[in-house]
Structures are given as C-alpha cells and as structure tokens.
Amino acid sequence: xxxxxxxxxxxxxxxxxxxxxxxxxxxxxxxxxxxxxxxxxxxxxxxxxxxxxxxxxxxxxxxxxxxxxxxxxxxxxxxxxxxxxxxxxxxxxxxxxxxxxxxxxxxxxxxxxxxxxxxxxxxxxxxxxxxxxxxxxxxxxxxxxxxxxxxxxxxxxxxxxxxxxxxxxxxxxxxxxxxxxxxxxxxxxxxxxxxxxxxxxxxxxxxxxxxxxxxxxxxxxxxxxxxxxxxxxxxxxxxxxxxxxxxxxxxxxxxxxxxxxxxxxxxxxxxxxxxxxxxxxxxxxxxx
Numbered sequence: 001x002x003x004x005x006x007x008x009x010x011x012x013x014x015x016x017x018x019x020x021x022x023x024x025x026x027x028x029x030x031x032x033x034x035x036x037x038x039x040x041x042x043x044x045x046x047x048x049x050x051x052x053x054x055x056x057x058x059x060x061x062x063x064x065x066x067x068x069x070x071x072x073x074x075x076x077x078x079x080x081x082x083x084x085x086x087x088x089x090x091x092x093x094x095x096x097x098x099x100x101x102x103x104x105x106x107x108x109x110x111x112x113x114x115x116x117x118x119x120x121x122x123x124x125x126x127x128x129x130x131x132x133x134x135x136x137x138x139x140x141x142x143x144x145x146x147x148x149x150x151x152x153x154x155x156x157x158x159x160x161x162x163x164x165x166x167x168x169x170x171x172x173x174x175x176x177x178x179x180x181x182x183x184x185x186x187x188x189x190x191x192x193x194x195x196x197x198x199x200x201x202x203x204x205x206x207x208x209x210x211x212x213x214x215x216x217x218x219x220x221x222x223x224x225x226x227x228x229x230x231x232x233x234x235x236x237x238x239x240x241x242x243x244x245x246x247x248x249x250x251x252x253x254x255x256x257x258x259x260x261x262x263x264x265x266x267x268x269x270x271x272x273x274x275x276x277x278x279x280x281x282x283x284x285x286x287x288x
Contacts, residue, residue, distance in 0.1 A: 002238030005230045006246040012227035014253025016220050017095055018261060021086050023216030029083040031205050034193035035214070036221035037079070041190050043225020044183040047232060053177040064175045065184075071168035072188025078161035079189060080196060081154045089151025091258035092266055095251055096136040096277060097155035101162035102248075103130050106284065108167050121286050129280030135273030179232065248281050 024032045048054050060068075078101075085094045103126045109115045110122065137152065169181070176184075197203060209217075227250075234243045255274055258264040266274075 002234045002243070003246075006234035006238060006243045009227050009230035009234060009243075009247050010250040011253055012223040012230065013247065013250035015257060016223045016227065017086065017091050017254045018257040019216050019220035019223060020083060021091050021258075021262060023213045023220060024083060024087045025213065027209050027213045027217065028202055028205050029087040030080060030193070030197050030200060031202055031209065032213075032217045033079050033083045034190070034197050035206070035209070036217050036224070037186065037190045037193050039218055039221025040224050041183070041186045043222070043228060044179070044186045046225070047179045047228060048183045050229075051177070051179045051232070053180040056177055056180060060176055067168050068176060068181055068184055069188055071165050072185035073192055074161045074164040074168060075185055076189040076192035076196075078158045078165060080193065081158035081161065085151045085154035085158060089155065090264045091262060092255045092264050092270065093136060094151055094155045095254045095258075096133045096273065097152065098158050098162065099251055099277060100130065100133050100156070101159040101166075102126075102281065102284070103133075104159060104163040105166045108163060109170065112167065113170060118286070122284055125280045125282075125284030125286070127280070128276050128283060132273040132276030132278075132280055135276065136270045182228070248285065249278060251277060 020032065020036070023036075082094070082098055085098070106122050106126050110119065197206070231243070231247055234247075252274070255266065259266045
C-alpha cells in the first residue's frame with residue numbers, strides 16, 4: 001500500500017504544475033498563488049490533526065519560530081517566482097530549472113553543515129543533474145519577445161528560494177514536528193502572498209478570475225495537498241530510501257503531461273536532459 005501512496009505522491013506533485021499552468025493562461029500568477037495557498041493551508045492543517053501534532057503548538061520556542069517564519073517567507077517567494085515562470089514559460093523547461101534547487105541545497109548543506117558523508121555520490125549526482133538541467137533549457141519561442149527569457153530568471157529565483165527554505169528549516173526548525181512546521185509555514189506563505197497581491201494593487205483582479213481557470217488553480221492546490229498526504233503516509237509506513245526517490249521523480253510526470261496535454265515540444269536534447277536529471281537524482285539519493 002505504501003508503495004502505491006509514494007507513486008500517488010509523485011503523480012499529484014507532477015500534475016500540480018500542469019493544473020497551475022492551465023489556471024494562469026489569463027489569470028495573474030500572483031493572484032493564482034494567493035488563491036491556491038488557501039487550499040494548501042487547509043490540507044496542511046488536516047495533516048496536523050491526523051498526526052496529532054496540534055497539541056505541541058504551545059511548546060514552540062522563539063528561535064525555532066523565527067527560522068520557521070523565515071523559511072515560510074522563502075517558500076512564499078519560491079512559489080511566487082515559480083508560478084510567474086510558468087505563466088511565461090513552458091512547463092517542461094521551468095520544472096527542470098526549479099529542480100536545480102536540489103543541487104544548490106546539497107552544495108549549501110555540504111558547505112554550511114559539513115554533510116560530507118558519501119560526498120562523491122552527492123557531487124557526481126549534482127553534476128549529472130546540473131548537466132541535465134542545462135540540456136533542457138532552451139529559449140522559448142514567443143511572439144512577445146520581452147518574455148522570451150524571463151522565465152529562466154523567475155525559475156532560477158524560484159530554485160534559489162526553494163533551496164533557502166530547506167537550509168533555513170535545517171538551521172532552526174528541527175525542534176518542531178514536521179507537519180506542524182509545514183502548516184505554520186504555509187500560513188506565512190498565505191499572508192505573504194496576499195500582502196504581495198495588495199502591494200501590487202492586484203486585489204481587484206481576484207473578482208475577475210475566470211471560473212474555469214479558478215477551478216484549475218484550486219485543483220492545483222488540492223493536488224499539492226494530496227501529494228503531501230500521500231507522501232506522509234508512505235514515509236510513515238514504508239521504506240524512506242525507496243519513498244524519496246519515487247517522490248523526486250515527479251518531474252517525469254510533469255514533463256509527460258506537458259508533452260501530451262499542453263503539446264509542449266520535447267526535443268531529443270530535452271529528453272536526454274530529462275534522463276540525466278533522473279539519473280543524477282537517483283545517484284544523489286544513493287549518497288543520502
């Protein structure tokens with residue numbers, strides 16, 4: 001059963017990007033991020049109640065809470081940039097660049113936390129993964145020339161902040177139960193997302209969101225939550241060293257759906273890059 005749940009976790013994570021892409025064809029990406037975060041927050045608190053970690057809220061100390069808030073801000077920034085990248089770029093190109101957060105996180109963990117165990121596996125895997133990402137990056141042909149390369153910048157910033165999320169979590173929130181930490185962090189993301197929308201004067205756009213696109217946006221939030229729930233079940237009942245690689249390969253689902261549903265072009269070069277990303281991820285996990 002836990003293997004099935006791990007597969008479902010990867011599936012839902014992979015589908016999230018596709019649903020989000022369908023929901024921001026005409027809808028502002030910042031508004032979409034703010035709306036979907038409501039759904040993600042709901043799912044995250046469901047996990048808190050399922051695991052029984054709600055009772056530990058009063059035990060949180062100030063230092064861990066501070067780092068938790070910082071990691072929430074980093075998560076919010078990552079989501080905002082990721083959805084902005086999806087709004088102007090192809091999913092099968094944005095996802096691999098966002099995946100580069102894995103490389104950055106590993107390198108920072110080695111430097112900051114001296115995580116040098118199985119160092120050769122980590123460095124080789126990171127190098128292969130980075131090569132795969134490079135092969136999958138191609139300029140997006142578009143009529144709007146000014147948006148031609150913006151997706152690379154946004155996707156890269158998404159990866160940087162995603163990496164910072166992990167580092168900040170490692171630095172200070174290990175004392176907080178993981179599901180409770182996720183729920184609190186998602187709350188920070190929600191506040192940040194709506195403040196961002198308000199500051200940029202986009203509140204009025206909330207009322208004009210197309211109903212069809214709103215459905216896709218909310219569904220993307222539901223798939224994110226479903227992925228978390230399946231992943232938690234798999235981790236609790238299965239073998240972690242098997243669950244994690246399966247979950248990481250959600251990028252295969254994303255690229256496959258982008259090819260068959262969104263009709264995004266996948267060249268031989270891109271396919272080779274995808275294979276390297278998968279291979280590099282597996283090698284890095286051998287050294288985990």
